[in-house]
Amino acid sequence: MWQQHLAILPILIPLFTALLQLLPWGDRPQPKRRALGLASSILTLVFAALLLAHVNQHGMLVYALGDWPAPFGIVLVLDKLSTLMILLTAVLALPVLIYGCYAEDNLGSHFHALFQFQVMGIIGAFATGDLFNLFVFFEVLLISSYGLMMHGGGKFRVRSTLHYVLLNLLGSALFLISVGTLYATTGTLNMADMAEKVALLSGDEAALAKAGGFMLLAVFGIKAAILPLHFWLPQAYSTTTGVVAALFAIMTKVGVYSIIRVYTLIFGPEANELTWLAADWLWILGILTLIFGIIGMLGARDLRLLVAYLVIVSVGTLLATYSFSSAAGISTALFYLIHSTVITGALFLLADVMALERGKTASRIVTGKRMANHNTYAVMFLVASIAIIGLPPLSGFAGKLMILQAAPVSASGFWLWGTMLAATLVMLIMMSRTGSKMIWHTLQGKPNDQSAPMGKRIAIGVLLSLSLVLTIFANPIRDYTDAVADQLLDTQTYPNNIIPKRNGEGQYE
Amino acid sequence: MEALFSVTVGVLTACSVFLILRGRSFPVVVGITMLSYAVNLFLFSTGRLTINGAPILGTNTEYADPLPQALVLTAIVIGFAMTAYSVILAVRTRGEIGTDEVNEQDSGESSR
Numbered sequence: 075m076w077q078q079h080l081a082i083l084p085i086l087i088p089l090f091t092a093l094l095q096l097l098p099w100g101d102r103p104q105p106k107r108r109a110l111g112l113a114s115s116i117l118t119l120v121f122a123a124l125l126l127a128h129v130n131q132h133g134m135l136v137y138a139l140g141d142w143p144a145p146f147g148i149v150l151v152l153d154k155l156s157t158l159m160i161l162l163t164a165v166l167a168l169p170v171l172i173y174g175c176y177a178e179d180n181l182g183s184h185f186h187a188l189f190q191f192q193v194m195g196i197i198g199a200f201a202t203g204d205l206f207n208l209f210v211f212f213e214v215l216l217i218s219s220y221g222l223m224m225h226g227g228g229k230f231r232v233r234s235t236l237h238y239v240l241l242n243l244l245g246s247a248l249f250l251i252s253v254g255t256l257y258a259t260t261g262t263l264n265m266a267d268m269a270e271k272v273a274l275l276s277g278d279e280a281a282l283a284k285a286g287g288f289m290l291l292a293v294f295g296i297k298a299a300i301l302p303l304h305f306w307l308p309q310a311y312s313t314t315t316g317v318v319a320a321l322f323a324i325m326t327k328v329g330v331y332s333i334i335r336v337y338t339l340i341f342g343p344e345a346n347e348l349t350w351l352a353a354d355w356l357w358i359l360g361i362l363t364l365i366f367g368i369i370g371m372l373g374a375r376d377l378r379l380l381v382a383y384l385v386i387v388s389v390g391t392l393l394a395t396y397s398f399s400s401a402a403g404i405s406t407a408l409f410y411l412i413h414s415t416v417i418t419g420a421l422f423l424l425a426d427v428m429a430l431e432r433g434k435t436a437s438r439i440v441t442g443k444r445m446a447n448h449n450t451y452a453v454m455f456l457v458a459s460i461a462i463i464g465l466p467p468l469s470g471f472a473g474k475l476m477i478l479q480a481a482p483v484s485a486s487g488f489w490l491w492g493t494m495l496a497a498t499l500v501m502l503i504m505m506s507r508t509g510s511k512m513i514w515h516t517l518q519g520k521p522n523d524q525s526a527p528m529g530k531r532i533a534i535g536v537l538l539s540l541s542l543v544l545t546i547f548a549n550p551i552r553d554y555t556d557a558v559a560d561q562l563l564d565t566q567t568y569p570n571n572i573i574p575k576r577n578g579e580g581q582y583e
Numbered sequence: 584m585e586a587l588f589s590v591t592v593g594v595l596t597a598c599s600v601f602l603i604l605r606g607r608s609f610p611v612v613v614g615i616t617m618l619s620y621a622v623n624l625f626l627f628s629t630g631r632l633t634i635n636g637a638p639i640l641g642t643n644t645e646y647a648d649p650l651p652q653a654l655v656l657t658a659i660v661i662g663f664a665m666t667a668y669s670v671i672l673a674v675r676t677r678g679e680i681g682t683d684e685v686n687e688q689d690s691g692e693s694s695r
Binding site for chain 1: 603608611612615618619622625626628629630631650651654657658661662664665668669672673675676679680685
């Protein structure tokens with residue numbers, strides 16, 4: 075029976091590790107904190123993998139906290155989508171933490187504890203089945219991200235953190251308003267229960283729930299960086315340290331996940347008057363986000379900024395694909411999500427080591443000195459570029475091909491084809507330009523003698539090799555994401571797994 | 584009572600939006616604090632307004648919905664901590680950059 079507790083372990087492990095890491099730990103605390111952090115990340119990864127295997131085999135895991143039954147107490151709902159996202163978080167966090175252990179954590183205090191809290195918040199947001207609990211986990215991940223974004227200090231970082239904090243405080247206020255509106259109309263906060271209640275609404279109440287639903291879209295839009303709400307992202311991601319930016323690669327995906335969850339389950343196929351509430355908006359905004367990302371990439375004069383715009387492009391692609399509301403659309407979007415998270419994470423780290431080894435020219439896209447490990451980075455940059463652009467043979471190609479196949483034969487499908495292929499061309503141009511300037515055209519004279527530690531390069535290599543894994547195992551992974559999409563779209567039976575059945579008198583059994 | 588309540592929430596929100604749209608960090612922080620008050624009041628009202636009702640079912644015919652009260656408590660705690668943090672951050676920014684203009688552009692190309 076211990077397997078049922080797998081549901082909460084990926085949240086508890088980072089939580090308790092972070093608390094331990096906050097202890098003083100004597101004169102040289104850093105090695106101990108590193109050991110704790112690494113142990114925790116490895117354990118989280120192991121348990122996340124076990125959890126996925128368990129859920130895949132035995133079906134959805136519903137964990138009632140404090141043993142209060144579902145619509146009254148808070149439940150963690152570990153379905154196929156949640157476990158996939160949790161595993162992805164754990165897979166990204168470990169190499170990023172290894173990278174961080176190479177003196178990156180000395181740039182500011184409590185890096186390790188904040189890192190673990192961040193991981194806990196992200197995993198919690200993926201695991202919870204309760205809308206208000208989702209807000210609480212959003213706050214956990216936001217508060218630790220405020221701390222992490224400041225990591226390393228400096229003028230620009232402080233300012234971009236201030237912008238980020240103020241914007242997200244506004245987002246939190248909006249989140250509360252929309253949760254309140256939805257609670258007032260449906261009388262529940264459990265997402266599965268809310269899905270059943272929303273289907274019964276009509277008239278004025280449906281209009282109120284609609285308002286709540288759209289406000290929620292704005293909140294998730296801030297997190298996911300959808301078009302009118304994305305302006306914080308390039309500045310924030312390009313000014314913070316590489317290791318933090320790499321971890322933040324999963325943060326926009328928390329927004330995307332929340333959109334997929336809420337607008338498939340609550341406002342999905344069974345929502346009566348509110349069926350597919352956000353699909354039309356997500357379609358237009360997704361395409362516009364994609365186009366904006368392309369324009370941003372063309373204007374980027376810094377590798378880190380370029381990668382930040384790549385994140386925006388991936389978000390646009392994901393949402394436009396999701397908005398087709400078909401099983402194939404959701405499944406391919408999820409495949410692309412895994413790929414883009416891992417590769418943008420690797421690119422942020424790569425930009426960071428390249429900036430270190432280039433010295434004065436840092437990560438600006440200009441001709442500079444040769445780097446100490448020039449050839450390694452050249453190969454890594456090539457691999458990362460091929461993956462992110464979507465050239466064969468790496469995972470980006472598989473992901474984009476699947477998305478293009480999933481696009482319906484209609485006007486919207488052709489729009490997606492056009493913008494995605496244009497985005498690919500621009501990515502190709504920009505990555506080639508960046509590679510030529512930073513790696514091919516170097517200044518004469520001896521290379522820079524500052525060399526990044528081996529471990530950092532290995533961490534990047536591990537992340538990049540995941541792209542290869544994604545390509546080789548594309549078929550089983552696609553089968554899994556297909557299963558995820560089927561489970562998501564099965565909104566008629568889905569709530570029955572979470573909410574206990576009621577007998578004739580309306581009492582819960 | 585409902586009218587008075589909704590006017591209060593509305594005025595608070597309107598004032599906070601006005602303050603948030605200012606270009607300096609101090610009014611923005613005050614505006615966000617005010618917005619969180621408005622949001623807390625709003626959340627409180629989502630369980631419907633009742634007078635003289637204990638939030639316990641079964642002891643009285645008049646009862647209040649306990650859930651929004653719990654939500655408001657959580658929101659107050661988080662909001663309070665975040666206000667403190669943003670004040671500190673605003674002071675720090677003021678110290679490092681020398682102005683509290685939110686969008687002070689001193690050099691466009693910034694990396695580290």
